[in-house]
Amino acid sequence: xxxxxxxxxxxxxxxxxxxxxxxxxxxxxxxxxxxxxxxxxxxxxxxxxxxxxxxxxxxxxxxxxxxxxxxxxxxxxxxxxxxxxxxxxxxxxxxxxxxxxxxxxxxxxxxxxxxxxxxxxxxxxxxxxxxxxxxxxxxxxxxxxxxxxxxxxxxxxxxxxxxxxxxxxxxxxxxxxxxxxxxxxxxxxxxxxxxxxxxxxxxxxxxxxxxxxxxxxxxxxxxxxxxxxxxxxxxxxxxxxxxxxxxx
Amino acid sequence: xxxxxxxxxxxxxxxxxxxxxxxxxxxxxxxxxxxxxxxxxxxxxxxxxxxxxxxxxxxxxxxxxxxxxxxxxxxxxxxxxxxxxxxxxxxxxxxxxxxxxxxxxxxxxxxxxxxxxxxxxxxxxxxxxxxxxxxxxxxxxxxxxxxxxxxxxxxxxxxxxxxxxxxxxxxxxxxxxxxxxxxxxxxxxxxxxxxxxxxxxxxxxxxxxxxxxxxxxxxxxxxxxxxxxxxxxxxxxxxxxxxxxxxx
DNA sequence: GACTCAAAATTGGTAATACCAATTAAATAT
DNA sequence: ATATTTAATTGGTATTACCAATTTTGAGTC
Numbered sequence: 001x002x003x004x005x006x007x008x009x010x011x012x013x014x015x016x017x018x019x020x021x022x023x024x025x026x027x028x029x030x031x032x033x034x035x036x037x038x039x040x041x042x043x044x045x046x047x048x049x050x051x052x053x054x055x056x057x058x059x060x061x062x063x064x065x066x067x068x069x070x071x072x073x074x075x076x077x078x079x080x081x082x083x084x085x086x087x088x089x090x091x092x093x094x095x096x097x098x099x100x101x102x103x104x105x106x107x108x109x110x111x112x113x114x115x116x117x118x119x120x121x122x123x124x125x126x127x128x129x130x131x132x133x134x135x136x137x138x139x140x141x142x143x144x145x146x147x148x149x150x151x152x153x154x155x156x157x158x159x160x161x162x163x164x165x166x167x168x169x170x171x172x173x174x175x176x177x178x179x180x181x182x183x184x185x186x187x188x189x190x191x192x193x194x195x196x197x198x199x200x201x202x203x204x205x206x207x208x209x210x211x212x213x214x215x216x217x218x219x220x221x222x223x224x225x226x227x228x229x230x231x232x233x234x235x236x237x238x239x240x241x242x243x244x245x246x247x248x
Numbered sequence: 249x250x251x252x253x254x255x256x257x258x259x260x261x262x263x264x265x266x267x268x269x270x271x272x273x274x275x276x277x278x279x280x281x282x283x284x285x286x287x288x289x290x291x292x293x294x295x296x297x298x299x300x301x302x303x304x305x306x307x308x309x310x311x312x313x314x315x316x317x318x319x320x321x322x323x324x325x326x327x328x329x330x331x332x333x334x335x336x337x338x339x340x341x342x343x344x345x346x347x348x349x350x351x352x353x354x355x356x357x358x359x360x361x362x363x364x365x366x367x368x369x370x371x372x373x374x375x376x377x378x379x380x381x382x383x384x385x386x387x388x389x390x391x392x393x394x395x396x397x398x399x400x401x402x403x404x405x406x407x408x409x410x411x412x413x414x415x416x417x418x419x420x421x422x423x424x425x426x427x428x429x430x431x432x433x434x435x436x437x438x439x440x441x442x443x444x445x446x447x448x449x450x451x452x453x454x455x456x457x458x459x460x461x462x463x464x465x466x467x468x469x470x471x472x473x474x475x476x477x478x479x480x481x482x483x484x485x486x487x488x489x490x491x492x493x494x495x496x
Numbered sequence: 497g498a499c500t501c502a503a504a505a506t507t508g509g510t511a512a513t514a515c516c517a518a519t520t521a522a523a524t525a526t
Numbered sequence: 527a528t529a530t531t532t533a534a535t536t537g538g539t540a541t542t543a544c545c546a547a548t549t550t551t552g553a554g555t556c
Binding site: 281282283297311312313314315316317 | 509
Binding site: 255256257291292293294295312313314315316 | 538539540541546547548549
């Protein structure tokens, strides 16, 4: 099969994606106006618009009529289609995502314990240390991101690329959920201590190359996270009801 | 939040998707030329082109310069991004997909046994009967599709929409793999008999609302499928080596 | 009637230009 | 200093033209 030159719009999209990945424009920044950017890249405005639409559909950019084009993410979000937009915008699917995570992380932990290299193990340990260091930081979302990085390091150690892709997307999905209480997991002491112990046990099982122990540690961790989120949701709901009662 | 009217190109894409789903154009058919189709839909050619690009990126259409636009699929393929195209086009990822299926189907079977309604159970049984009826049909891919439908009926019975979405995509991925031996699973008698028994055991466990039994049946089934595919791959490899030896 | 080749037509891809509608910025009036 | 109005800027859509690849058609020859 001959090498087909990609279409202009695809080349422009790839170039813009590289600029975004390099941090040329910060998260939340407004891109130059289309007319200006087209001139800068020496392309036509329709071709640029087509490229921008690709990045918009990947969840990286957002355009507002009359207002400009803004950076939402500097890297593409894993799954992008209407149904996943629905999952992202409706917090009640968070438990569906957790259920599937439960299955996948047990599986990932098992394979990671079997297949991890010394480099993989070093990476998992580094991520764990980073996560401990970030505890108590100003922004609990830092800790949430470090948590995701730790779990993804384990998935990487499973050496299953399909699993990694799906898990990466689930983390994007989980983290982008509107109005979730995920950050509260990292700020309540009665939750943080057990979480740390679970993370340590999971890491130790992988370092010891013990698949069944790793699977059980992963599953116990997910049960705990699920139960904790339910408890936090219930607390939030009680607070809301109490506030509404007082305001009458 | 006010209801925002979608962009013209998005509306056109949705309309074209509906026409495709209704079978307005058959698989492999060439669409009317862009200029003609734009006139038919009373839209501008750039807007139509943008809509077509969306369907092309969903894997539904293919365009050839000077040649026309052709129908590849009448429904969108589950995940569509470059990495998943890689998985689709490289058969060695089939085992990665099977590993993840292993985890997810055990989980799905468990929840299906817990949550299935009478309708769900009737659907699972109907799919099982259909699958039995298709055995020995001219085209073993009919049987492969019926197998996927049976498994997806079970996932539907789990009432987890995220899981259903991911599994649907994995089946699309598995079925679209280039040069796989999946169809051979359905034509070798020594493979078909155990497969049927496993499907029956899985269905019976769900109908009995026994989650642990369902999980174990699903996992045993996937182990068997994995082992069988490896055996078939090995047979194929031996045949290839034998043919090459004879042709020297 | 069949085959070959060249020309014409048709196709998708790209671009320039114009205009519309929404938003933002700047200027004017109080 | 604030509010309102006007102008400018922005993204969205459309028309028209042209380029390059492919397909179709017509002419010439055997």
